Amino acid sequence: MTDVDPEASRRAYELDRAHVFHSWVAQGPHRPMVVARAEGSYLWDGEGRRLLDFSSQLVNTNIGHQHPRVVAAIQEQAALLCTVAPQHANAARSEAARLVVERAPEGLGKVFFTNGGADANEHAVRMARLHTGRPKVLTTYRSYHGGTQTAINLTGDPRRWANDTASAGVVHVQGPFLYRSPFWATTEEEESARALEHLEQVVALEGPSTIAAVLLETVPGTAGIMLPPPGYLAGVRELCHRHGILLVLDEVMAGFGRTGAWFARDHWGVVPDLMTFAKGVNSGYVPLGGVLIGDHVAATFDERPYPGGLTYSGHPLACAAAVATITAMADEGVVENAARVGAEVLGPGLAELAERHPVVGEVRGLGVFWALELVRDRGTREALAPYGGSSAEMGALVAVCKERGLLPFTNGGRLHVVPPCTVSDAEAKEGLGILDEALAVVDAML
Known part of the structure; x- marks a missing residue:
């Protein structure tokens, strides 16, 4: 019944x-x-x-x-402060930012809150382009980064096709996927090495000085849950560092416990320059996403205005849900x-x-x-x-x-x-x- x-x-x-x-x-x-x-x-x-x-x-x-603790937190926040313009500070957003940063790798000390994962990826790419002064972003086929205009062009699965305006600056590469290897690999080690060699060739052919970022789902989600083979993420990190390219990890689906770690990157120890999140940060109870920003990237905007914003950035109800979610996840x-x-x-x-x-x-x-x-x-x-x-x-x-x-x-x-x-x-x-x-x-x- x-x-x-x-x-x-x-x-x-x-x-x-x-x-x-x-x-x-x-x-x-x-x-x-x-x-x-x-x-x-x-x-x-x-x-x-x-x-x-x-x-x-x-x-x-x-x-x-x-979850009763999250439902109660939303109710309590609604009774106190339902909404506030993002230029003002509010307790829910401040605490949510602290809790997210606390679980991120050292050096990612700021959070820009968004309404979800797609606009988190949009803003991460915008930050990367402004920080580097470069136009291009490399992403993989068999990926999904969101349904908004830049995010859908960054996406590498068939949902892009009908929306693809061939927007300037997005270049797709083959990522590692041993079961359907595009590199004729027979082992994880071969797949990793050959995928890295392919990426390095594309970087060279596109021109390292034109590339702002490499954007990867740490573990691709709807595209197939393909775990990165040993050495791959570390190799991408090294390649990006060598050429002054930012590494952006998309943790929208893989983050906040999904892989058995707070962030999927924890399994491989790779530290990105920017990291996006959404979904599990408050289990979708109220829409919320964000960009974790490396301190060196954030410093770009210390005296230079960041040209972007959202009416609901760090919405109090969403952030209260995030605080309750993260706290309950830790306690339980x-x-x-x-x-x-x-x-x-x-x-x-x-x-x-x-x-x-x-x-x-x-x-x-x-x-x-x-x-x-x-x-x-x-x-x-x-x-x-x-x-x-x-x-x-x-x-x-x-x-x-x-x-x-x-x-x-x-x-x-x-x-x-x-x-x-x-x-x-x-x-x-x-x-x-x-x-x-x-x-x-x-x-x-x-």
């Missing part, structure tokens, strides 16, 4: 279809699921069906749904839980699924950030769906998951396993059991 009101859900659906314009889909055939309520690792649809959220929505509800061992569940439950459990199901070509990830590469044939590695597209088999996979009580996250021919960082062992095992059943259905279709 739930307290979901079917009539209210029906009206929500009808009004949505009448008046809401949705992102990334054709509007006519779209049939959105009504989400009536949520709590912890679960949500309830408009019919009262409970679903285990293995998507964390858009991989952002890191602290789970309706949420980051440690993500690391442990990944190592002890999800990692081994997904490996077992790969042994049983021929459709699984590869399992990769860490923490609560995993991807299953689904293939029609393990030998040829033909994807179960085209790059950026879908297929009948992927549609069946999603349908079976929902029928069994699981909300999955899929992209192209991949299944991502990205529950909240607060997920329990029992919930993780419940999800793995449902995925086992769904993958069996897909196996039978091939």
Whole structure:
């Protein structure tokens, strides 16, 4: 039994279809699921069906749904100060900045708050260009940096294509991805070395003195959760330093516990010049993102005005949610839980699924950030769906998951396993059991 009101859900659906314009889909055939309520690792649809959220929505509800400490903080802040212009200081923003900087690598001492990840990347690129006086930014294919104009041109997945104005200054390179290696590599070491050699060649051909920044997702998210091979990030860091190029790490999805560390870069010890974040900083309870700024970059604007701003930069409700989220994560061992569940439950459990199901070509990830590469044939590695597209088999996979009580996250021919960082062992095992059943259905279709 739930307290979901079917009539209210029906009206929500009808009004949505009448008046809401949705992102990334054709509007006519779209049939959105009504989400009536949520709590912890679960949500309830408009019919009262409970679903285990293995998507964390858009991989952002890191602290789970309706965490009482975060909800209370928003309520308390709303009673005190709902909004304030960004030129003024306010306690919520000041404390949120302190807590974020405290978890960042040494030398990134300032935060510019934004409304989300896309504009965080927009501003990081703007800062890099102004700091260096150079126009170009290098990013990888198989990446996603946001849907705003600069961010979508920086993106390296198919969502860029229809939006791509070939904006001057963005150059895409091949990043490391051993399973589908563009470098004919057979080991992680070969992939790392050859990807670095390729990047160095592009830098030389584009002209190091024209390049402001290299922008990388520390661990690419929706593009495939490809962990950087040993030595790659350190090699990029060295290359950037040698040529006076800024290294910008996009931690929008990978940050705040998702990989079992406060930031994904913690696993490799690389210190960027700029680092962007959003999503998990307050689990998306109120929109918030930001740029962590290296002290040397921030100094550029000590006497020179920064030409950028946002009406809602450091919005009090969003920052109060961030303060409560970070504090609760620290007090409750949420980051440690993500690391442990990944190592002890999800990692081994997904490996077992790969042994049983021929459709699984590869399992990769860490923490609560995993991807299953689904293939029609393990030998040829033909994807179960085209790059950026879908297929009948992927549609069946999603349908079976929902029928069994699981909300999955899929992209192209991949299944991502990205529950909240607060997920329990029992919930993780419940999800793995449902995925086992769904993958069996897909196996039978091939």
